[in-house]
Amino acid sequence: MECTNERGAVSDPLGKTGDPCVMVIFGASGDLAKRKLLPALYNLARERLLSREFAIVGFSRTRMSHEEFRERISKDMKEHATGSIDPDLWNWFVQRLYYSPGDIQDSNDYQQLKDLLLKVDKEQGTRGNYLYYLATSPELFSPIIQHIGAAGLAREENGRWRRVIIEKPFGRDVESACALNQEIRKVLTESQIYRIDHYLGKETVQNIMVFRFANGIFEPIWNRRYIDHVQITVAEDIGVGQRGDYYDKAGALRDMVPNHMFQLLTLTAMEPPISFEADAVRDEQVKILHAIQSISPEGVLSFTVRGQYGEGMVKGQRVPAYRSEPSVPPDSCTETFVAMKLFIDNWRWANVPFYLRTGKRLPCRVTEIAIQFKSAPFVLFRKTTVEHLKPNLLVLHIQPNEGISLNFGAKVPGPLVRMGTVDMEFKYEDYFGRTPSTGHERLLYDCMLGDATLFQRADMVEASWGVVSTVQDVWNALPHRRYPNYASGTWGPQEANELMARDGREWRKCIK
Numbered sequence: 001m002e003c004t005n006e007r008g009a010v011s012d013p014l015g016k017t018g019d020p021c022v023m024v025i026f027g028a029s030g031d032l033a034k035r036k037l038l039p040a041l042y043n044l045a046r047e048r049l050l051s052r053e054f055a056i057v058g059f060s061r062t063r064m065s066h067e068e069f070r071e072r073i074s075k076d077m078k079e080h081a082t083g084s085i086d087p088d089l090w091n092w093f094v095q096r097l098y099y100s101p102g103d104i105q106d107s108n109d110y111q112q113l114k115d116l117l118l119k120v121d122k123e124q125g126t127r128g129n130y131l132y133y134l135a136t137s138p139e140l141f142s143p144i145i146q147h148i149g150a151a152g153l154a155r156e157e158n159g160r161w162r163r164v165i166i167e168k169p170f171g172r173d174v175e176s177a178c179a180l181n182q183e184i185r186k187v188l189t190e191s192q193i194y195r196i197d198h199y200l201g202k203e204t205v206q207n208i209m210v211f212r213f214a215n216g217i218f219e220p221i222w223n224r225r226y227i228d229h230v231q232i233t234v235a236e237d238i239g240v241g242q243r244g245d246y247y248d249k250a251g252a253l254r255d256m257v258p259n260h261m262f263q264l265l266t267l268t269a270m271e272p273p274i275s276f277e278a279d280a281v282r283d284e285q286v287k288i289l290h291a292i293q294s295i296s297p298e299g300v301l302s303f304t305v306r307g308q309y310g311e312g313m314v315k316g317q318r319v320p321a322y323r324s325e326p327s328v329p330p331d332s333c334t335e336t337f338v339a340m341k342l343f344i345d346n347w348r349w350a351n352v353p354f355y356l357r358t359g360k361r362l363p364c365r366v367t368e369i370a371i372q373f374k375s376a377p378f379v380l381f382r383k384t385t386v387e388h389l390k391p392n393l394l395v396l397h398i399q400p401n402e403g404i405s406l407n408f409g410a411k412v413p414g415p416l417v418r419m420g421t422v423d424m425e426f427k428y429e430d431y432f433g434r435t436p437s438t439g440h441e442r443l444l445y446d447c448m449l450g451d452a453t454l455f456q457r458a459d460m461v462e463a464s465w466g467v468v469s470t471v472q473d474v475w476n477a478l479p480h481r482r483y484p485n486y487a488s489g490t491w492g493p494q495e496a497n498e499l500m501a502r503d504g505r506e507w508r509k510c511i512k
């Protein structure tokens, strides 16, 4: 049943619990497990969305007993839980933690894992359902899947399910993503594979669909007739920190664009799906990816910009250049900033530019989608002091200040007709309060229920890499850029502004 609260929130008060299962975390001693996965599972237990018949098995190289694993996780939770911990609930939770030390490349260790899973299944009544989470480095994704297949741990029979969540990056270009898809399909069917993109765990990203398709007033103007252009910004103030080794081989384009930015793009641009079934939504998303106009080699030069941060000041602190970060070669030519202009070749979006930009060490952390409408067709107020009427702007604020704002013109009070721009603002926090979360809760929960809507299908991943690969190939063929070309704490290289200026536009000044 639906209920409406005083401020107008409509919600389903009773979510059913996830299916009984054992979740096996490969890479259990790593950062992702302690910072995100375990706190998210605890939050699900707090919300009563976790089955009572549930258990976790950690698998990684470090030698540890079950008890040592429990102690370690209890200690980590003090630092990484998103809210206070209820001692009774924690006690229940911790009894469901098990550990299997093992080498990911050693088949004997999977036999031990299999024995442990049978034991846990009996103890906790998890009904033979296994959810594997691959929180490891990407080169281990395929070996793990081959091993669980060989150990008979991937076979679904007698109503028992086996699902695998695979972290990003899924390949590093079209060829490697296709090859990885082929390899893992030797063991798993597509319905067992859950390719995760943590942006889809963000409430505000999920809200894009609700905003567009649960409200009748936006859809009629959501097209080329009324929209001038769209700007998608994913700005970070942090640098690469300790991830230099991974990042230097990836760069901003691979790290952010085919995954997080294309999720934002496709949800903004897709047609209404015929239902909210996983494949219906993903069919519409993939159509957008296929409709992205391919960029010619010459187009890459004028439609894309790349940059690398030098030293500078971020939030009042002096910070080092990318080339001085740990594990980054001092002559690295990897980009930490990318801006690009894309067109979507379909009836809804023909000739509407989508400008995307993302980068590290920008002035602040902000993710938003700004939809700029066309100006009013006729300036009615010619005899007034109004020189320029600003076009309407709708901004979907994804993070950190989640909300939606609509900017429009209003008369400034007084005897003259003077115009100002004002904001109509909705902030999530004002209406729904804050539910601290890691962003992984919904995704884990959906996987436990077998709902793949918020996970990437093979064709989506391959199509996304297809768009990015052309850009990457042209960049690789060009002489190296003179890096660094933007100072930390600025909005990227000057060419990013020129990209907009050539079209008579400018980037929105994002502030936190």
Ligand code: BG6
Pocket (backbone or CB within 6 Å): 168, 236, 255, 367
């Ligand atoms: C990750 C990237 O996928 O997303 C990181 O690898 C990036 O480089 C991160 O910092 C951004 O996520 P969020 O949730 O902080 O916007």
